[in-house]
Amino acid sequence: MDTPATKFHALKSPRGVEKAPVPPHPLDAANPLSRAFFAWANKLLAVGNKRQLDPEDMWPLQNANKVAPITAIYARTYHEKKQHLLRAFFSMYGVKLFGIAMMQLFTAACDLYGPAYVLRKVVEAVEQPTFDATYTSLLVLSLYGIQIASAFVKAHMNFLNNVIGMQLSASIRSMLFEKSLRLNGKSKKVKTAGDIANLFSMDVLYIMQFTQNLNLIWIVPLQVAVVLVLIEHLVGWAIFIGLAVVLVILAITALVAVRLGNIQTELFQVKDARMQVLNEMFGAIQIVKFNAWEEKFLDKLTELRASEIKIIWKFWRQYLVLVVFMFSTPVLVTITVFATYTLWMHDLLTVATVFSTLALFKSLQEALIQLPMVIMSTVRCLVSVKRINEVLLMDECDPSNVQTPQSNPTLKEKYAVDRTVVAIDHGAFGWDDTEPFFSDLNLTIQEGQLVVVHGAVGQGKSSLCSIFLGEMEKYAGSVFVGGSVAYFSQQPWIQNATIRDNILFGKPFDEAKYADVVRACALTKDLDSFPLAIALKSARVSLARACYSDADIFVLDAPLAAVDAIVSSEIFTNCILGLLRHKTVILVTHNPDIINSPYVNRSFLIQDGKVTDVAQAHSTPSSPSSSVAPLRARPGYWNGSADDSYASDLIMELPKQKKTVEEKQAELATAPPSDEVSGRLIDAEGRAEGRVSKAVVVKYLRAIGGWPAVSAMVLMSILVEGLRLASDMWLSHWSNQGNRLSDDEFRDSTNTNLTIYTILVAASCAATVLQMGSVVVCSVRGAKSLFANMLASVSAAPISFFDTNPIGRLLNRFGDDIIQVDLVIATTFSPILTEVASVLSRLVTTIVIIQWMGIIVLPLMFIYFRLGSYFLAPLREINRIVKITRSPLLSLVSEGIDGSTTIRAFGQHYLHRFYTLHHVAIEEFCSANFVGYATNQWFALRVDLISSSVVFALLMGIVVMHNSVSSGLVGLVITYGLTIPMSLNGLVNIWAQLETALIAPERLNEYISLPEEGKRHTDMDSSAWPTKGEVVFDAVSYRYKDTDPLVLKEVSFTVHGGEKIGIVGRTGAGKSSLMMSLFRMNDVAAGSIRIDGVDIATLGLKHLRSQLAIIPQNPVLFKGTLRSYLDPFDEFDDAALWLALTKVQLADRVSKDKLDGAVDENGDNFSVGERQMLCMARALLRQAKIVVLDEATAAIDHETDQLLQRVLRTEFASSTVLSIAHRLDTVLDSDRIVVLDHGELVQYDKPAALVAKGSGIFYELVTEGGYMDKVPTVV
Missing domain, CATH: 3.40.50.300 (P-loop containing nucleotide triphosphate hydrolases)
Incomplete structure (x- = not known):
C-alpha cells in the first residue's frame, strides 16, 4: 500500500499472475558449520561444473531480501531523512554497518599482526646465538590461527557488505522506476527515458559500489596511521620525514580527486546525451532506415563519442597520477626514512628493522593502493546521488487535477442527480507555466453517452483527453471523473509481450470475453493471417486492451484513424456501438460521417482554445451512410438487460473467418515457444557458454593493438616486477652486511647501498607508470574500435533484428558493456599482469632460497589452481546471467516510461502492477547477484585457508632450516610469505573480474558480427x-522473415x-x-522491382x-x-x-x-x-x-x-x-x-x-x- 509521505509501494504480486511454489533457500536450511564455510553453495557449484548454469538455477531471494518490503522501509526512511539517499542508508543500516565496521577492524588488526610482530620476532630469533625453536613455533602457530580466524571473518563481512549494497540498489531502482511512471510532461522534457535508463544502469551501480567499499573510507586512513606509529617504534623520529612525504602526496591526491569528480560529471553528461540519441534512433529505426538517415545518426553519435573519449582520456590522465603516487608513496617513504635513519641519525640498519619496516611499508602500500578506488568510488557516488535525487524530487502528475467519487464525495452527490460522470467546471489548463491552453472550460458528459471530439490539427483534441486523465496541469476550476477509465492513445503503446498479454494487461483471462473483444476490435483476421510482427503493432491491440479492461469511461483518441473504411465501420458498429454500448465513450475522430452520426449523443468542436458543444443534426436514424453504414440504433444507456442480444447480433454480422479465435488460441498454446506464432516477438537474449572464447580474446587483443601491444604490456609488467625484486634483494644484501662488516665499514657502505637502492626503486616506479600507461592507451584504443564497429554493425542490421530485440537490451550493450571496455578492463588487466608476475617471482624466490619447500608449496599451489578452475567455471555463467537479467530491467524502464500516460490512465491498480513487474525483474537480477556474492566468498575463504597454510609451511621451514639461511634472506622470505595470502586471493579475484569484464567484448562482438541488410553504396551517379x-513490380513475392509465410505473392504491375x-x-x-x-x-523472396x-x-x-x-x-x-x-x-x-x-x-x-x-x-x-x-x-x-x-x-x-x-x-x-x-x-x-x-x-x-x-x-x-x-x- 502507499506510504503517505513517499508515494512508494509495497506490493505482493500482480493480479492474474500465479506464483509457482518457491523451493527453500539453501541458506535457510544450512547448519552453523555449513554457514561458516559457505558449504550451502556447494551443490550449485557442482552443477555449474557439470553443465551450463541457467537463470532457473539461481536461488530465489530470501524473504529478508525481497524488494517490496525493503523498498517501502527505505522510501519511508528517505522521506524522514529529508530526502537524502545516503542519510537514509546510514539510518536504515546503521546497526549492521557498525557490526561490519567491527569485523573490518578485526581483520585489519589481524593483517598487521604478521608484519608488525611475528616477522621481527622470528628474524631476531634467527639472529640469536641460541635459537628457541619452541617459542618460534608457537609464534608461527599463533599467526596461523589468527589468519584462519581473519579468513572466516573477512569472508562473512564481505558477503554481508555485498548483500546490503544489493538491497540498497534494488530499493533505489524501485524508487526510480515508480517515480518515472509518475513524472508529468514538464519533467519528462528535462529527463528523457534515456537519461533515466542511464541512472538505472550506471548511477545506481556507483552508489552500490560506494556502500560496498564504505569501510575503506575510514579503515585506510586508520591503517596508514597505525602503520606509521609502528614504524616510528622501529626507526624513531625518521618516520616524521616520511610522514611529511605522505601528507604532501595526500594533498596532491585530494586535488586530483576533486578533478576526477568534475571529470566524472562531464563524462555522465556526454554519456547521457549519447544514450539519448541511441534511444531515439532505435525507437524510430524504421523511419531512420526509410529515410537513409543512418549516416546522420552515426555522425552525431561519432561526434558525441569523440567528446566522450576526450573526457575518458582526461579521466585516465588524472587516474594515472593518482595510481603513480599511490604506488610510489611507500617506496618514497622507505627511501626517505632509511636515508634519514642512516645518514642523519647515524643508526645501523639491522635485518629485523629493515624487513619489519619493509613489511609494514608493503602493508601501507596495500592500503594506499585502495585509496584511488576509495576516492573514485566516493566521487562517483556523490555525483550519482545528486543526479538520482534530482529525478526523485521532480514534479509528478498531480492526482488532485481530477476529482473522483472517492476523493470528493460532495461532487459525487452533486453530479449523481443527472448521472454526470465527466464534468469540467470553469477549468483553466496548460502544459507549462505559460498562459493556459484552455480557459474557463465547462462541459458535462452523462453516463452511457457517446461523445465525439473533433477539430482541426493542433487545436487540442488530445489535450482535452489529457484533461480527463489528469495529465494536463490544472490552473483553476475542477475536473470530475466518476468511474474507472480506459485510454487509447493517438500513438498506440504496445508492450514487448504476447498479443494476449497486451490485451489482458494483467487481468485474468476470460475466454468468452477475450473472444468478444478480439472480434469487436476486428483482430480475428490479424491473428489468423498476419505475421505477429504486424499484428502486434496494430493499433487495434491497444483498443482491445482498453475494451478488455471493462472500465466505466473510455477515452479513445483517434482509434479509427489508422484503419480502412470497412474495418472502421466494423469497429464502430461492433465495438463502440456494441461491446461498449453501456459505457461512456469519448471518441476523438476526424470522420464527418461519425461526427454527424445520429447515434452520437454529444459533439465537441475544439477551435482556438474553446470547446463548443455542437448540436447534432439528426435526432433519429434516417439513412446512415458512408463509413458507418450499416449502423443500428444505439441501445438504452442505463438499461442493458433489454438489449443483451444486440452485441451477439453485431458479432454474428462479421464475415466468417477461416479460423475462429479459439482455434487460433489453441494454435498459440500448442506451438513451440521459439516459434513466432507463440505470440512473443522478442527473442531470448543469447549468451555464450564456458570461458570467454579464444576468438573473442583474439579480437579484443587486435582491437587494442595486436600482439605488439600485448607483448609490450607483458614485458613492462615483467620489468616492473624484476626491478621490485632487485630492489628487495638489494635491501636484503644491504641489511645483511651488518652481520659481516664492522660498524664503521657498514656506515661507509651506506651511501653506495642507498644510491643503488634509490636507483632501483626509481626505475621500478618509472616502469610502473609506463606499464599502467600502456594498458590505458591500449584499453582506450580498444574501446574506440569496439564502439565504432558495433555502432556501424547495428545501424546496418536488418529491420527484423530490431523487431526481436527490445530497446533496453540494445541500450545495455551501448551503456553498461561499453563502460566495461571504457573504464573497467584497464583497471583489471593491469593488476592481473602485475599480480601474476608478483606471485610467480615471490614463489620462485622463496623456493630458490629454501629449496625443499617446493615439496610443500607446489602441491598447495596445485590445489589452489584446481580450486580456481572449479570456481571460475560456474562463475562465468553466473556473471553472464547477471548481465542477461539486467537487460529486462532496462527494457521495462524504457517501456514503462513510454507508456506511463496509458498506465496511469487505467488507474492505480495498473500502476501497482507495473511496480510489481519491476520488483519481479529486480529480484531475478538480485538473485543472480546474490549467487555471485555467495560463490565469491566460498572461494575467497578457501583461498585464504590455503594461502595461510602456505605461509605456515614457509615459516615452519625457516624454523627447521634456521642454521642454513642468512637472517637477511629469512627476512625477505617472511616478507614475501606474508604477502602471499593477499596475492593469491587477489589473483583469482582479478582474473575473475577480467573474465567478467571480457564478457563485455564478447557481447559487443555478438553485435559486431550481425548480418548486414545489404550494401549501402553503389557507383551509380x-x-x-x-x-x-517508373516503377515495375515483376512477379514479386515477399516475406518478413525466412520462416514467415509470403505476404506478397507474385505481384506484377x-x-x-x-x-x-x-x-x-x-x-x-x-x-x-x-x-x-x-x-x-x-x-524479395522471388521476382524483381525495377525503377527506371x-x-x-x-x-x-x-x-x-x-x-x-x-x-x-x-x-x-x-x-x-x-x-x-x-x-x-x-x-x-x-x-x-x-x-x-x-x-x-x-x-x-x-x-x-x-x-x-x-x-x-x-x-x-x-x-x-x-x-x-x-x-x-x-x-x-x-x-x-x-x-x-x-x-x-x-x-x-x-x-x-x-x-x-x-x-x-x-x-x-x-x-x-x-x-x-x-x-x-x-x-x-x-x-x-x-x-x-x-x-x-x-x-x-x-x-x-x-x-x-x-x-x-x-x-x-x-x-x-x-x-x-x-x-x-x-x-
Whole structure:
C-alpha cells in the first residue's frame, strides 16, 4: 500500500499472475558449520561444473531480501531523512554497518599482526646465538590461527557488505522506476527515458559500489596511521620525514580527486546525451532506415563519442597520477626514512628493522593502493546521488487535477442527480507555466453517452483527453471523473509481450470475453493471417486492451484513424456501438460521417482554445451512410438487460473467418515457444557458454593493438616486477652486511647501498607508470574500435533484428558493456599482469632460497589452481546471467516510461502492477547477484585457508632450516610469505573480474558480427537516377522473415513515371508490405522491382532509399531543432524551409520560435497531426521522383487533408506517387488503383473502370464505404 509521505509501494504480486511454489533457500536450511564455510553453495557449484548454469538455477531471494518490503522501509526512511539517499542508508543500516565496521577492524588488526610482530620476532630469533625453536613455533602457530580466524571473518563481512549494497540498489531502482511512471510532461522534457535508463544502469551501480567499499573510507586512513606509529617504534623520529612525504602526496591526491569528480560529471553528461540519441534512433529505426538517415545518426553519435573519449582520456590522465603516487608513496617513504635513519641519525640498519619496516611499508602500500578506488568510488557516488535525487524530487502528475467519487464525495452527490460522470467546471489548463491552453472550460458528459471530439490539427483534441486523465496541469476550476477509465492513445503503446498479454494487461483471462473483444476490435483476421510482427503493432491491440479492461469511461483518441473504411465501420458498429454500448465513450475522430452520426449523443468542436458543444443534426436514424453504414440504433444507456442480444447480433454480422479465435488460441498454446506464432516477438537474449572464447580474446587483443601491444604490456609488467625484486634483494644484501662488516665499514657502505637502492626503486616506479600507461592507451584504443564497429554493425542490421530485440537490451550493450571496455578492463588487466608476475617471482624466490619447500608449496599451489578452475567455471555463467537479467530491467524502464500516460490512465491498480513487474525483474537480477556474492566468498575463504597454510609451511621451514639461511634472506622470505595470502586471493579475484569484464567484448562482438541488410553504396551517379520515376513490380513475392509465410505473392504491375497510384485492399491485404518491399526492408523472396529500368536489388540501400520519399502513418520527430528535422543534412536555405512550412500551413505555428525552436523527444511539443504535416514538409523539400504515402493523412482533419491533397497534386505533379489509403476518398482521383487481397494483385485499373465493372473488391470497398457518389465527380 502507499506510504503517505513517499508515494512508494509495497506490493505482493500482480493480479492474474500465479506464483509457482518457491523451493527453500539453501541458506535457510544450512547448519552453523555449513554457514561458516559457505558449504550451502556447494551443490550449485557442482552443477555449474557439470553443465551450463541457467537463470532457473539461481536461488530465489530470501524473504529478508525481497524488494517490496525493503523498498517501502527505505522510501519511508528517505522521506524522514529529508530526502537524502545516503542519510537514509546510514539510518536504515546503521546497526549492521557498525557490526561490519567491527569485523573490518578485526581483520585489519589481524593483517598487521604478521608484519608488525611475528616477522621481527622470528628474524631476531634467527639472529640469536641460541635459537628457541619452541617459542618460534608457537609464534608461527599463533599467526596461523589468527589468519584462519581473519579468513572466516573477512569472508562473512564481505558477503554481508555485498548483500546490503544489493538491497540498497534494488530499493533505489524501485524508487526510480515508480517515480518515472509518475513524472508529468514538464519533467519528462528535462529527463528523457534515456537519461533515466542511464541512472538505472550506471548511477545506481556507483552508489552500490560506494556502500560496498564504505569501510575503506575510514579503515585506510586508520591503517596508514597505525602503520606509521609502528614504524616510528622501529626507526624513531625518521618516520616524521616520511610522514611529511605522505601528507604532501595526500594533498596532491585530494586535488586530483576533486578533478576526477568534475571529470566524472562531464563524462555522465556526454554519456547521457549519447544514450539519448541511441534511444531515439532505435525507437524510430524504421523511419531512420526509410529515410537513409543512418549516416546522420552515426555522425552525431561519432561526434558525441569523440567528446566522450576526450573526457575518458582526461579521466585516465588524472587516474594515472593518482595510481603513480599511490604506488610510489611507500617506496618514497622507505627511501626517505632509511636515508634519514642512516645518514642523519647515524643508526645501523639491522635485518629485523629493515624487513619489519619493509613489511609494514608493503602493508601501507596495500592500503594506499585502495585509496584511488576509495576516492573514485566516493566521487562517483556523490555525483550519482545528486543526479538520482534530482529525478526523485521532480514534479509528478498531480492526482488532485481530477476529482473522483472517492476523493470528493460532495461532487459525487452533486453530479449523481443527472448521472454526470465527466464534468469540467470553469477549468483553466496548460502544459507549462505559460498562459493556459484552455480557459474557463465547462462541459458535462452523462453516463452511457457517446461523445465525439473533433477539430482541426493542433487545436487540442488530445489535450482535452489529457484533461480527463489528469495529465494536463490544472490552473483553476475542477475536473470530475466518476468511474474507472480506459485510454487509447493517438500513438498506440504496445508492450514487448504476447498479443494476449497486451490485451489482458494483467487481468485474468476470460475466454468468452477475450473472444468478444478480439472480434469487436476486428483482430480475428490479424491473428489468423498476419505475421505477429504486424499484428502486434496494430493499433487495434491497444483498443482491445482498453475494451478488455471493462472500465466505466473510455477515452479513445483517434482509434479509427489508422484503419480502412470497412474495418472502421466494423469497429464502430461492433465495438463502440456494441461491446461498449453501456459505457461512456469519448471518441476523438476526424470522420464527418461519425461526427454527424445520429447515434452520437454529444459533439465537441475544439477551435482556438474553446470547446463548443455542437448540436447534432439528426435526432433519429434516417439513412446512415458512408463509413458507418450499416449502423443500428444505439441501445438504452442505463438499461442493458433489454438489449443483451444486440452485441451477439453485431458479432454474428462479421464475415466468417477461416479460423475462429479459439482455434487460433489453441494454435498459440500448442506451438513451440521459439516459434513466432507463440505470440512473443522478442527473442531470448543469447549468451555464450564456458570461458570467454579464444576468438573473442583474439579480437579484443587486435582491437587494442595486436600482439605488439600485448607483448609490450607483458614485458613492462615483467620489468616492473624484476626491478621490485632487485630492489628487495638489494635491501636484503644491504641489511645483511651488518652481520659481516664492522660498524664503521657498514656506515661507509651506506651511501653506495642507498644510491643503488634509490636507483632501483626509481626505475621500478618509472616502469610502473609506463606499464599502467600502456594498458590505458591500449584499453582506450580498444574501446574506440569496439564502439565504432558495433555502432556501424547495428545501424546496418536488418529491420527484423530490431523487431526481436527490445530497446533496453540494445541500450545495455551501448551503456553498461561499453563502460566495461571504457573504464573497467584497464583497471583489471593491469593488476592481473602485475599480480601474476608478483606471485610467480615471490614463489620462485622463496623456493630458490629454501629449496625443499617446493615439496610443500607446489602441491598447495596445485590445489589452489584446481580450486580456481572449479570456481571460475560456474562463475562465468553466473556473471553472464547477471548481465542477461539486467537487460529486462532496462527494457521495462524504457517501456514503462513510454507508456506511463496509458498506465496511469487505467488507474492505480495498473500502476501497482507495473511496480510489481519491476520488483519481479529486480529480484531475478538480485538473485543472480546474490549467487555471485555467495560463490565469491566460498572461494575467497578457501583461498585464504590455503594461502595461510602456505605461509605456515614457509615459516615452519625457516624454523627447521634456521642454521642454513642468512637472517637477511629469512627476512625477505617472511616478507614475501606474508604477502602471499593477499596475492593469491587477489589473483583469482582479478582474473575473475577480467573474465567478467571480457564478457563485455564478447557481447559487443555478438553485435559486431550481425548480418548486414545489404550494401549501402553503389557507383551509380545519384543525380542521374531516377529520372522518370517508373516503377515495375515483376512477379514479386515477399516475406518478413525466412520462416514467415509470403505476404506478397507474385505481384506484377507497372507504374509510369509521374503517375498517381492508389493502393487499396482490406486489412491484411499486403498494402504496407508492398511499401516495405520497395524500400528493400527485406529482399524479395522471388521476382524483381525495377525503377527506371534498374533492378533495385543491385543498388546500395542508401542510394535507393535516399531517392525515395515517404510520409509514414506514424510520424516520428527527433529531439533537436525544427531545422535539423526538416533538413538533417543542411541542404536547403531558410527560404526553402519556410516555403515548405507555409505550404503545409505550419508557418504560423512555428514563427514564434523560428526554425531553431526546440523539438522535444518524440516531438511531444507538436500534435500528431502537426507531426504528420512536418513529415509532408520534409518530403516537399526533397522533391523525390517517387513519393510513398502510408496513410499519411490519417491523423488530420478533412479540411487539412484536402489542402494536402492539393499540395500533392501541384508540388509532386512530375513525381510518381504511391498512396496507401484506408480512406478511399483520398485516392479516388488517382490515375490508377492497385487492389490487393491476401497478398495478391487482384485488380489494377482506373478507379472509374474498376467501379464500372459492378463487382470486385474495389467496387465492394467503394460501395461499403459509401463513396459511390464521389466516383463520378472524379471521373
